[in-house]
Amino acid sequence: MTWRKNINGGLRQLTGYELRKPVPSPRCGAAPKRTARPAAKAAAKAAPKPAAPSFPADYDDLAKATITAVRPWTMTSPEKLNALIHAVRHVVAHDVPGDIVECGVWRGGSMQAAARTLREAGDESRDLYLFDTYEGMPPPSGRDLRHDGASAADLLERDDRGSGVRAVASLEDVREGFAQVDFPAERVHYVKGLVQDTVPERAPERISVLRLDTDWYASTRHELAHLYPRLSPGGVLILDDYGWWQGSREAVEEYLAETGARLLLLRVDEGRIAVKP
Numbered sequence: 001m002t003w004r005k006n007i008n009g010g011l012r013q014l015t016g017y018e019l020r021k022p023v024p025s026p027r028c029g030a031a032p033k034r035t036a037r038p039a040a041k042a043a044a045k046a047a048p049k050p051a052a053p054s055f056p057a058d059y060d061d062l063a064k065a066t067i068t069a070v071r072p073w074t075m076t077s078p079e080k081l082n083a084l085i086h087a088v089r090h091v092v093a094h095d096v097p098g099d100i101v102e103c104g105v106w107r108g109g110s111m112q113a114a115a116r117t118l119r120e121a122g123d124e125s126r127d128l129y130l131f132d133t134y135e136g137m138p139p140p141s142g143r144d145l146r147h148d149g150a151s152a153a154d155l156l157e158r159d160d161r162g163s164g165v166r167a168v169a170s171l172e173d174v175r176e177g178f179a180q181v182d183f184p185a186e187r188v189h190y191v192k193g194l195v196q197d198t199v200p201e202r203a204p205e206r207i208s209v210l211r212l213d214t215d216w217y218a219s220t221r222h223e224l225a226h227l228y229p230r231l232s233p234g235g236v237l238i239l240d241d242y243g244w245w246q247g248s249r250e251a252v253e254e255y256l257a258e259t260g261a262r263l264l265l266l267r268v269d270e271g272r273i274a275v276k277p
Contacts, residue, residue: 053078066116073177074109075167076213080240081113083268084211087236088117090275091208096234098208099127103195103223104240106132106167108174110211115183124184126208131191131198136168138194143217144247147270152216152245167215195219200226207231213240217247224255228276235276237263243270 053071055064059082067081074081088100100114111130118126140152155165171190178188191202195214199222207230212223220241231237241248242265252272256263265272 062120066113066120069116070109070112072109073107073112075106076110076240077269079269080238080271081110083271083273084110084113084209084238085117087209087238087273088114089121090236091234092118092121092123094234096208096232098206098230098232098235099129099204100209100211101129101131101203101207101227102211102213103131103199103219103227104167104213104215105130105169105174106213107169108177110213111188112177112181114209115178115181115188119181119183124187127187127189127204128183129189129191129202129204130174131195131203132169132174133194134169134171134174134190134192136166137215138219140216141218141247143250144215144245147244147246149246152247196222199223200230203227203230205230208235209238210235211238211240212248215241215245215248217245217251220248220251221255224251228255228259228261231276233276237274237276238268239265239272239274241270242272243267 053067055067055078059067059078063082063085066085067078070081076084090096091098100111100118102111102114105111108130111128115128118124137156140156142151142153144152146152146155152165159165171192174190178185189202191198196219203226207227210227210231212220212227214220214223220239228237239248239252242252243249252265255261262277263274265274
């Protein structure tokens with residue numbers, strides 16, 4: 001009928017579906033007849049992938065390409081990734097000595113972005129250090145509360161292993177992701193274990209970019225005490241969890257108060273970024 005054809009034409013354009021004649025229900029106790037739907041399967045396979053995120057007008061093309069490329073491997077927001085990309089460019093452009101260190105890597109997307117940026121800048125002289133348990137988050141303390149006061153321990157208790165709070169990713173998964181990045185494999189160091197057990201012994205002597213993303217008070221406090229002194233003047237400190245986990249923020253504020261470090265912490269989403277004087 002003409003009305004059905006007209007409606008179907010519009011529905012197909014908007015949704016991919018069309019009106020069909022009702023199919024009688026099977027008799028009680030009768031098994032429904034199964035029919036193959038190759039057209040539907042083909043359409044599902046041909047369905048477009050999710051669109052890339054929209055970016056602010058001031059993001060350059062290289063940064064946008066890097067952020068898009070590492071999306072499957074990170075929970076880090078585009079705003080934070082863009083800040084990391086510019087931090088890496090900064091230390092290369094100004095010859096700030098040192099390697100790049102990240103504590104808390106999850107699937108490695110942020111360090112993939114750092115590696116891609118170094119490659120684009122023509123700098124393959126810096127090593128990348130990826131500190132993580134590679135088994136998910138260790139137990140938090142009572143000081144580890146989310147910004148809204150929710151207990152980290154309670155959140156971990158309720159969430160399954162696939163949750164963002166647990167941040168479970170294996171070393172094999174991180175290696176697999178890095179295999180897709182054109183960066184010298186011998187320059188990438190995967191350091192497995194609690195940072196309290198691996199830092200500072202397995203950390204480089206000089207650091208140009210220090211990214212801290214282990215969420216909890218104890219780990220952040222330990223990282224700052226042992227790694228911030230190794231951050232070169234002009235190097236960049238990135239505090240991913242400052243505005244999200246109260247314990248991380250307390251660790252930072254205590255360290256700054258005790259050492260007198262004069263840092264202007266600028267907001268990047270809920271994180272903070274600063275250049276060491």
